[in-house]
Amino acid sequence: MIENRPWSRLLSHLILIIGVFIVALPVWVALVGSTQPEGSFNSGSIPLWFGDQGVQNWAHVLFAEAGSTLQIPVWHLLLNSLVMALGITIGKIAISIISAYAIVFFRFPFRSAIFWVIFMTLMLPVEVRIVPTYQVIANLDMLNSYSGLILPLIASATATFLFRQCFMSIPGELVEAARIDGAGPIRFFFDILLPMSRTNIAALFVIMFIYGWNQYLWPLIITTDDTYYTLVMSIKSMLSVPDGDIQWNYVMVTTLLAMLPPVAVVVGMQKLFVKGLVDAEK
Amino acid sequence: MSVYFPQKKLPYLLVLPQLVITAIFFLWPAGQAVLQAFYREDAFGLSQQFVGLENFVDLFQDPLYYKSMVVTMVFSFSVAFLGIAVALWLAVMADRVIRGRMVYQTLLVWPYAVAPALAGVLWWILFDPNIGPVALFLDRIGLHWNHFLNGDQAMILVVISATWKQISYNFLFFLAGLQAIPRSLIEAAAIDGASSFKRFWDIVFPLLSPTTFFLLVVNLVYAFFETFGVIDTTTQGGPDGSTNTLVYKVFKDGFIGLDSGGSAAQSIVLMAIVGLMTVIQFRFIERKVQY
Numbered sequence: 015m016i017e018n019r020p021w022s023r024l025l026s027h028l029i030l031i032i033g034v035f036i037v038a039l040p041v042w043v044a045l046v047g048s049t050q051p052e053g054s055f056n057s058g059s060i061p062l063w064f065g066d067q068g069v070q071n072w073a074h075v076l077f078a079e080a081g082s083t084l085q086i087p088v089w090h091l092l093l094n095s096l097v098m099a100l101g102i103t104i105g106k107i108a109i110s111i112i113s114a115y116a117i118v119f120f121r122f123p124f125r126s127a128i129f130w131v132i133f134m135t136l137m138l139p140v141e142v143r144i145v146p147t148y149q150v151i152a153n154l155d156m157l158n159s160y161s162g163l164i165l166p167l168i169a170s171a172t173a174t175f176l177f178r179q180c181f182m183s184i185p186g187e188l189v190e191a192a193r194i195d196g197a198g199p200i201r202f203f204f205d206i207l208l209p210m211s212r213t214n215i216a217a218l219f220v221i222m223f224i225y226g227w228n229q230y231l232w233p234l235i236i237t238t239d240d241t242y243y244t245l246v247m248s249i250k251s252m253l254s255v256p257d258g259d260i261q262w263n264y265v266m267v268t269t270l271l272a273m274l275p276p277v278a279v280v281v282g283m284q285k286l287f288v289k290g291l292v293d294a295e296k
Numbered sequence: 297m298s299v300y301f302p303q304k305k306l307p308y309l310l311v312l313p314q315l316v317i318t319a320i321f322f323l324w325p326a327g328q329a330v331l332q333a334f335y336r337e338d339a340f341g342l343s344q345q346f347v348g349l350e351n352f353v354d355l356f357q358d359p360l361y362y363k364s365m366v367v368t369m370v371f372s373f374s375v376a377f378l379g380i381a382v383a384l385w386l387a388v389m390a391d392r393v394i395r396g397r398m399v400y401q402t403l404l405v406w407p408y409a410v411a412p413a414l415a416g417v418l419w420w421i422l423f424d425p426n427i428g429p430v431a432l433f434l435d436r437i438g439l440h441w442n443h444f445l446n447g448d449q450a451m452i453l454v455v456i457s458a459t460w461k462q463i464s465y466n467f468l469f470f471l472a473g474l475q476a477i478p479r480s481l482i483e484a485a486a487i488d489g490a491s492s493f494k495r496f497w498d499i500v501f502p503l504l505s506p507t508t509f510f511l512l513v514v515n516l517v518y519a520f521f522e523t524f525g526v527i528d529t530t531t532q533g534g535p536d537g538s539t540n541t542l543v544y545k546v547f548k549d550g551f552i553g554l555d556s557g558g559s560a561a562q563s564i565v566l567m568a569i570v571g572l573m574t575v576i577q578f579r580f581i582e583r584k585v586q587y
Binding site for chain 1: 463
């Protein structure tokens, strides 16, 4: 620091602590609320300290049923979310790494046209073409299925760009050396390229996992059978109770459970997460 | 790269999976949207009639569409502005402290991982007129809070929910930007007698302008297209359309109103907006605003 003023540093700490506190406030309230008995929300306010129903509430939501409108335990939804998130992540990385490989290491007719087609997917997020995409899925008979949840979301221009960028920085001599040693393109890909892009793959994995886990609109419109519900979208059916009698304590448990896996990933792999975030926006 | 593999068929095989997915799930529906925008379906979905540009004419004569545009603008710029301002302030503070920077980063970064839909639920609970502690606190100091009836309050609620998780993102980029500014520049200004306030506005802020501009575009894109969950779990566009953004309106008109032609016409307009924003993002960020 230029001037060493203890009070100004103290002020900085104070403002940061207030910021951290405000950012954490909604989660704190939900955490406290999730330990309350059902009736405690009718009395006019949310209690601000823990109740004694924590274990019962969490166990009920996880293993019995998520709420009165959702007669399915949350562990099942958790599993669906995991299948969807991993399917999207692995699918995206797999198809974009091989297409980036083709675009960088081969020369073939229509190469740039293909690149532009992939680029166009950036301009067509699900949100803007929602009705026709639903109709396509309905025509393909993929409503209420894991493939319907996963496949439409695995085309990714971002991942393809990232791998292209990363591959273009690899010196041509490496390819030459591999060819002189008799390695074909498949061998080069598995023995040299994949090990070299390990950190990039890991960083992208973190970002894509969060993206896949947090999908909301897509599962909402293509699943009507609650055995295919994902955790994040199921919150909607817990909130839209006909007579407005929402089971707040169960809603809070479900919300916390739904945000826990991606938050754990971000906190646990912060370095990779930051790298993935910065790379993905380059 | 100047050395390539000589195979002729292999590269096609490698790009095939991505092309197939793109064609089936992106190009086909986008084409359908273009077609549907020129047709009108009857209420039972039994017959279609070619109507030319009528869907677009209807759309641009619909006062509700203009209202939704204004709502989207107010929402998006509020989210972008609030998110950038708060994150910049926190990042400047974090850049100033010597110890604990990483701790603060960890404590501020996790909301990025929370789905927009869940962020909506969390803040919805805090502001619920019956049980929310913040709403009850506001009531006590004389500000009657009820986002079920008051459109402006509903807007404030969705802006806060949507901004919350974006602060993490902006904070990371600002902190990285701040740490890339050479210390010698700031030292020189300090020797010349510039106060810390003046140093910030005359040196630090201009040097951060590429980051700020980049974040502005990213935040606008986020507010436009990725906040469906926030609105659907909270206000569902209401009360009286006061939080009905363009993306939410496409969904509502298509799935609840069953007006496929009108919804498709809105999709086309949105695709044009995304296209424009993508071009801006690539054009200007590659060149970067520099001093």
